[in-house]
Amino acid sequence: MLTLKDLGKACLIALWFVVLTFPLMVIKVNPIDRIITWRWHNMLWVGLGSFLCYLAGRIWLARRDVRLRRIRQGLAEEKPPLSRRILQNPAIWRPLLAAGVLFFLAFPALFSTYQTNIMITALMYVVLGLGLNIVVGVAGLLDLGYVAFYAVGAYAYALLNLHFGLGFWTVLPIGGLLAATFGILLGFPVLRLRGDYLAIVTLGFGEIIRLILENWNEFSHGPSGISNIPRPGLFGIQMSLDQSITYLYYLMIGMVTFTIFVVNRLQNSRIGRAWFALREDEIACQAMGIDKTRTKLTAFALGATWAGMVGVIFAAKTTFVNPASFTFLESAIILCIVVLGGMGSIVGVIIAALVLILLPEYLRAFSEYRMLVFGAVLVVMMVFRPQGIVANIRKTYQVEEK
Amino acid sequence: MLELREVCTYYGNIQALRDISLRVEEGEIITLIGANGAGKSTTLMSISGIVPPKRGEILFRGRPIHELSADRIVALGICQVPEGRHIFPDLTVAENLDMGAFLRRDRKGIARDLDYVYSLFPILRERRNQPGGNLSGGEQQMLAISRALMARPQLLLLDEPSMGLAPLVTRQIFEIIRQINREQNTTIFLVEQNANLALKVADRGYVLETGRITMHDRAGALRANRDVQRAYLGI
Ligand SMILES: Nc1ncnc2c1ncn2[C@@H]1O[C@H](COP(=O)(O)OP(=O)(O)OP(=O)(O)O)[C@@H](O)[C@H]1O
Ligand SMILES: [Mg+2]
Numbered sequence: 001m002l003t004l005k006d007l008g009k010a011c012l013i014a015l016w017f018v019v020l021t022f023p024l025m026v027i028k029v030n031p032i033d034r035i036i037t038w039r040w041h042n043m044l045w046v047g048l049g050s051f052l053c054y055l056a057g058r059i060w061l062a063r064r065d066v067r068l069r070r071i072r073q074g075l076a077e078e079k080p081p082l083s084r085r086i087l088q089n090p091a092i093w094r095p096l097l098a099a100g101v102l103f104f105l106a107f108p109a110l111f112s113t114y115q116t117n118i119m120i121t122a123l124m125y126v127v128l129g130l131g132l133n134i135v136v137g138v139a140g141l142l143d144l145g146y147v148a149f150y151a152v153g154a155y156a157y158a159l160l161n162l163h164f165g166l167g168f169w170t171v172l173p174i175g176g177l178l179a180a181t182f183g184i185l186l187g188f189p190v191l192r193l194r195g196d197y198l199a200i201v202t203l204g205f206g207e208i209i210r211l212i213l214e215n216w217n218e219f220s221h222g223p224s225g226i227s228n229i230p231r232p233g234l235f236g237i238q239m240s241l242d243q244s245i246t247y248l249y250y251l252m253i254g255m256v257t258f259t260i261f262v263v264n265r266l267q268n269s270r271i272g273r274a275w276f277a278l279r280e281d282e283i284a285c286q287a288m289g290i291d292k293t294r295t296k297l298t299a300f301a302l303g304a305t306w307a308g309m310v311g312v313i314f315a316a317k318t319t320f321v322n323p324a325s326f327t328f329l330e331s332a333i334i335l336c337i338v339v340l341g342g343m344g345s346i347v348g349v350i351i352a353a354l355v356l357i358l359l360p361e362y363l364r365a366f367s368e369y370r371m372l373v374f375g376a377v378l379v380v381m382m383v384f385r386p387q388g389i390v391a392n393i394r395k396t397y398q399v400e401e402k
Numbered sequence: 403m404l405e406l407r408e409v410c411t412y413y414g415n416i417q418a419l420r421d422i423s424l425r426v427e428e429g430e431i432i433t434l435i436g437a438n439g440a441g442k443s444t445t446l447m448s449i450s451g452i453v454p455p456k457r458g459e460i461l462f463r464g465r466p467i468h469e470l471s472a473d474r475i476v477a478l479g480i481c482q483v484p485e486g487r488h489i490f491p492d493l494t495v496a497e498n499l500d501m502g503a504f505l506r507r508d509r510k511g512i513a514r515d516l517d518y519v520y521s522l523f524p525i526l527r528e529r530r531n532q533p534g535g536n537l538s539g540g541e542q543q544m545l546a547i548s549r550a551l552m553a554r555p556q557l558l559l560l561d562e563p564s565m566g567l568a569p570l571v572t573r574q575i576f577e578i579i580r581q582i583n584r585e586q587n588t589t590i591f592l593v594e595q596n597a598n599l600a601l602k603v604a605d606r607g608y609v610l611e612t613g614r615i616t617m618h619d620r621a622g623a624l625r626a627n628r629d630v631q632r633a634y635l636g637i
Contacts, residue, residue, distance in 0.1 A: 273497075281491075283452065284501075288504050288505075
């Protein structure tokens with residue numbers, strides 16, 4: 001299965017990685033003592049590691065090719081992918097789901113406040129991912145400025161609370177509506193653009209919102225941000241920090257459940273079908289009488305609504321907002337969640353959000369290398385599973401006949 | 403039923419249609435023939451509002467529609483089968499057909515029409531749970547026509563239904579076009595490269611040359627015309 005050529009290529013790749021990681025892995029400069037340590041043994045590990053990884057990857061790809069060929073020749077049955085086998089067999093997914101639900105419900109009791117806090121962040125990204133999934137995954141509109149709507153929600157709570165003393169529960173829907181309004185405002189001029197152009201304009205929009213927040217001191221208090229934002233209340237009960245984090249956790253669980261429910265309903269509705277069709281073929285959609293602009297605008301607005309609401313929760317969680325939280329990197333991470341999870345797939349997006357947010361946290365053990373590992377995971381994923389963790393199983397529906 | 407009055411349509415600065423005027427009467431099959439790039443597809447796109455005209459008027463049952471958006475025009479009963487089929491490749495055949503009925507709410511009527519298109523093209527019923535992209539070219543054309551029929555149009559705009567099809571399939575499709583016209587009383591506006599066949603099924607025809615209508619007559623008369631024969635029928 002492995003040819004000499006593969007071995008040669010593996011050697012070449014090992015060599016390349018050794019060169020590439022040389023400054024990082026071998027040289028260690030200690031600026032205080034002014035010594036340079038040469039860690040030659042690392043070179044060996046990198047070389048050996050990449051050599052073996054490459055071979056493993058080759059073998060995996062070769063076996064997949066053999067299998068595909070056999071399927072094409074009708075020699076082997078096409079095995080549905082693992083994710084599909086799990087999702088379509090109630091005997092497997094029911095217990096899995098129950099275990100998952102129990103785990104998440106018991107989480108604050110099982111783990112420390114610190115862990116709970118991280119999990120809240122992860123859950124926020126789950127909702128953000130599901131929201132962006134409507135725009136990018138389902139409707140196929142590449143939005144690189146999604147973070148702008150997140151910022152709108154966060155600042156809506158911060159400012160409305162600062163000036164008018166509005167509480168969390170009042171602002172939660174307002175934040176969502178405001179973000180939706182911004183979505184429509186942005187949508188009108190840009191939705192006639194397509195693909196790359198849409199991406200660039202939304203990217204610009206995201207930056208504009210951030211720059212406004214940074215520079216319009218009288219309005220947003222500039223780079224120093226707004227602090228002392230109250231945490232979410234519960235009928236005016238006084239809560240300790242621990243309690244309020246637990247409360248926020250369950251609030252987030254409720255939010256995630258609500259989002260999954262709504263997004264699922266949306267995808268299988270008339271408008272959901274129109275989004276999907278629009279992604280497939282715009283001219284056909286127009287010929288079938290689908291209002292192109294309105295359909296795209298609803299996708300934009302509905303996607304933005306979730307970002308707005310999570311923004312409000314974000315402000316309440318950190319009790320502090322400033323423009324630095326709303327950089328392009330955030331948009332990129334949320335987009336990664338959608339792409340990695342599998343465009344349009346709800347389960348995939350949830351898994352991807354949890355992995356992408358929790359992984360860097362738990363990789364802190366490897367401190368300096370964690371972003372390296374993170375990047376490597378992304379690259380490997382895209383090479384081996386470009387369709388995402390859970391390739392979207394669209395529910396095909398049966399059309400009634402007489 | 404449909405009337406175009408001095409319609410001019412542009413792509414950016416390029417003028418594709420120059421003062422097109424034509425009429426379509428209720429219940430007839432009309433055909434528009436012309437060379438590549440003459441502006442046939444553009445004419446249909448202008449009628450269906452996907453590429454709206456810059457000047458001129460389009461009247462449908464006496465009502466101006468040239469300023470309406472594409473979806474409103476479909477709602478009025480004009481449905482286009484675009485050139486190159488444009489089916490939804492990832493949707494199943496049944497879902498493709500259902501998209502055709504997107505604007506309709508009468509579930510009984512939709513089910514009846516579904517039955518009707520399946521009876522026109524039985525192969526589609528067999529393939530109903532397959533993705534549209536897996537169909538052959540001819541089957542895709544059948545799907546595209548059926549999908550448009552699901553909108554229950556009064557006026558059906560067909561753009562080159564014979565494109566890329568074997569002669570036998572082409573003839574079959576033309577037969578069904580005539581059948582739709584007869585049975586459903588659907589008025590049909592047919593754009594074709596295959597002028598010979600088109601003039602055989604049509605009642606009247608228009609000839610388009612570089613954005614201008616140069617001739618119009620009864621289909622039989624056009625087929626007998628020496629210029630048309632030389633230019634489009636290859637006789
Ligand atoms: N999207 C477009 N952008 C710019 N010019 C276009 C576009 N579509 C068509 N044209 C131009 O408009 C003119 C008419 O094109 P049209 O597609 O209507 O021709 P046609 O008669 O349908 O030709 P064919 O028989 O090849 O389909 C051509 O000169 C073409 O180059
Ligand atoms: Mg054409």
